[in-house]
Amino acid sequence: MIKAIKGVKDLLPEETPRWRLIEDTAKRWARCYGFQEIRVPIFETTTLFARSIGASTDIVEKEMYTFADRDGTSLTLRPEGTAGTVRAFIEHNRAADPRPQKYCYLGPMFRHERPQAGRLRQFHQFGVESFGVSDPRADVEVMSLLWRLLSDLTLPGLTLEARYKPVLVAFLKGVETRLCGNCRRRIETNPLRVLDCKVPDCRQATDDAPRLTDSLSSAAREHFDRVTAGLDAVGIPYRLNHRLVRGLDYYCLTAFEVTCSHLxxxxxxxAGGRYDGLVEQLGGAAVPAVGFAVGLERIALMLPQDVSIETPRRVYVAAFGSEAADIGFTLLDELRRTGIPADMDFRAASLKAHLRQADRLGVLYTVLLGDDEVATGSVTIRNMQTKEQENIQFSELPSTLAARLSEQY
RNA sequence: GUGGGUGUAGCUCAGUUGGUUAGAGCGCCGGAUUGUGGAUCCGGAGGUCGCGGGUUCGAAACCCGUCACUCACCCCA
Structure with missing residues (x-):
C-alpha cells in the first residue's frame, strides 16, 4: 500500500468544515483590518530563505526541503511565508506604490522536523505582513488582529507575550565560559536564543541578563512604551516576557507570541514581530515592516469539538423500479441545474435502502418515484422530519422544492 | 539526530501459563416489511494478527531484527 509520507496529514471530509471555519475567520478579521490577500509560490530559490531567515538557524541548517532543479538551481519548499512575500514586494516594486501596504496569506509550509503533536512537515499558516509603517501603532495593529481572530475562535487559555530585543551581546561575552557550546555560538548568531536555553547552567548564567527596562536604547525604549500604551488603549491583554525568543532571526524591536494552554x-x-531591516537586506528599499503567522494545525487542535457547522439543505431522489430509475436520474440533474443540492444512491434497489441513505445524508426532503408515480407523471415528496408527503407533477418539482427548502423551521 | 509508548476487521479494542477454524462493539450490506428511514431482532461480507527471521509438535502471544505510527527532547507556527 502506498502511504502518505511521514509528517503530512490528510484532512478528510469530516474535518474540512472545521478548517474552513478557521480560514474564514482569519480572512474575515484580516479584511476587517484592511489586509489584502497575496498568493506567492510555495517554492523559491534557496538563497532567499538562507538570507532572510538566517543562515545559522535550525530551519536553514537542517529543516529545509531543498532540491536541485533540472538546471542545477537550488530550490526550496518555503518553510515560512514572510520571505516569499517580501521577495514579491521587492520584485514588483511595491515600495513605489502608496503605503502602507498590508498583505495576508494562507497556505502550506514545509520543514523537515520530527513530527509530533501540533507539528508536521507540511503544515499550514495564516500570516499578515504590514509594510511601510514604522509607527508603533502598526505593531499594535497586527498584535490586535492576531488576538482578535484567535479570541473569536474561542480558544481556551490564550496568552499574548511580548518582548524587546535588548543589548545582550556584551553581557553574554562576560559569562561566556559558563555557557554550553551551543550558546557560545549563539552569542554572535542569535543572542536572544541564549536566554531560552534549557541547560540549567546557562539559565543560571543568564539570570542577571539585562532586563527589558534597563537595556533598551532610547529609540527602542520609546517604541516599546508606545506599543504597550497602544495595547492598553485597545484593550489587548499581554504579558512581558524577557526570555521570549521565539520567532525568526530577522525580528527587531517588537517580538510577540500567543500561547494556548491545553496544547x-x-x-x-x-508569533510575529517587527522586521525593519529585512526588505533592504533582500535588496529592496529601506521599508519598515511588521507581521505575524499562526499555525492552523495548532488552532484546529484547540478548536472546541462542538463547533456547529451549517450544512446546506439538501434533497434526496429515491427512484426505484427500472423505469423510475432513469426518470429519477434526469430529475436529479434538473434539480441540480436549478441550484438545489440533491443526491441519489445509484446502488440502492429498494425504497428502504433509498430512505436509509436519505436519512444518513440528513436531507430535509426525499423525492419518491416508483411505478405509481411514473404512471401519473408525478413524484411524491416526503418531509423527512414530519413524514408528511404530497404528490406533485414533474414540472412543479424544482420550484416546489426550492420553496420548501427556503421555509423556516 | 536522541529517548519512551503502540502496532489484531473500515473504527475502538479483547484475546488466559504458547494449544483446534482469531473474537466483540460500532459501522457497512441484506432480510424480517415484494412501496416508506432512524429503534429492535436475524443473517452476511470484511483479517498478510505491521513486516522478516528464529525458538517450538504448535506463535497474535516468546526471542532477534526491521518498518510504521505516536508522544517527548531540540527547535518552531
Whole structure:
C-alpha cells in the first residue's frame, strides 16, 4: 500500500468544515483590518530563505526541503511565508506604490522536523505582513488582529507575550565560559536564543541578563512604551516576557507570541514581530515592516469539538423500479441545474435502502418515484422530519422544492 | 539526530501459563416489511494478527531484527 509520507496529514471530509471555519475567520478579521490577500509560490530559490531567515538557524541548517532543479538551481519548499512575500514586494516594486501596504496569506509550509503533536512537515499558516509603517501603532495593529481572530475562535487559555530585543551581546561575552557550546555560538548568531536555553547552567548564567527596562536604547525604549500604551488603549491583554525568543532571526524591536494552554508541548499558536531591516537586506528599499503567522494545525487542535457547522439543505431522489430509475436520474440533474443540492444512491434497489441513505445524508426532503408515480407523471415528496408527503407533477418539482427548502423551521 | 509508548476487521479494542477454524462493539450490506428511514431482532461480507527471521509438535502471544505510527527532547507556527 502506498502511504502518505511521514509528517503530512490528510484532512478528510469530516474535518474540512472545521478548517474552513478557521480560514474564514482569519480572512474575515484580516479584511476587517484592511489586509489584502497575496498568493506567492510555495517554492523559491534557496538563497532567499538562507538570507532572510538566517543562515545559522535550525530551519536553514537542517529543516529545509531543498532540491536541485533540472538546471542545477537550488530550490526550496518555503518553510515560512514572510520571505516569499517580501521577495514579491521587492520584485514588483511595491515600495513605489502608496503605503502602507498590508498583505495576508494562507497556505502550506514545509520543514523537515520530527513530527509530533501540533507539528508536521507540511503544515499550514495564516500570516499578515504590514509594510511601510514604522509607527508603533502598526505593531499594535497586527498584535490586535492576531488576538482578535484567535479570541473569536474561542480558544481556551490564550496568552499574548511580548518582548524587546535588548543589548545582550556584551553581557553574554562576560559569562561566556559558563555557557554550553551551543550558546557560545549563539552569542554572535542569535543572542536572544541564549536566554531560552534549557541547560540549567546557562539559565543560571543568564539570570542577571539585562532586563527589558534597563537595556533598551532610547529609540527602542520609546517604541516599546508606545506599543504597550497602544495595547492598553485597545484593550489587548499581554504579558512581558524577557526570555521570549521565539520567532525568526530577522525580528527587531517588537517580538510577540500567543500561547494556548491545553496544547501539549507545542503551545505556540502564533508569533510575529517587527522586521525593519529585512526588505533592504533582500535588496529592496529601506521599508519598515511588521507581521505575524499562526499555525492552523495548532488552532484546529484547540478548536472546541462542538463547533456547529451549517450544512446546506439538501434533497434526496429515491427512484426505484427500472423505469423510475432513469426518470429519477434526469430529475436529479434538473434539480441540480436549478441550484438545489440533491443526491441519489445509484446502488440502492429498494425504497428502504433509498430512505436509509436519505436519512444518513440528513436531507430535509426525499423525492419518491416508483411505478405509481411514473404512471401519473408525478413524484411524491416526503418531509423527512414530519413524514408528511404530497404528490406533485414533474414540472412543479424544482420550484416546489426550492420553496420548501427556503421555509423556516 | 536522541529517548519512551503502540502496532489484531473500515473504527475502538479483547484475546488466559504458547494449544483446534482469531473474537466483540460500532459501522457497512441484506432480510424480517415484494412501496416508506432512524429503534429492535436475524443473517452476511470484511483479517498478510505491521513486516522478516528464529525458538517450538504448535506463535497474535516468546526471542532477534526491521518498518510504521505516536508522544517527548531540540527547535518552531
Amino acid at each position: 501539549g508541548a507545542q503551545n505556540a499558536v502564533g
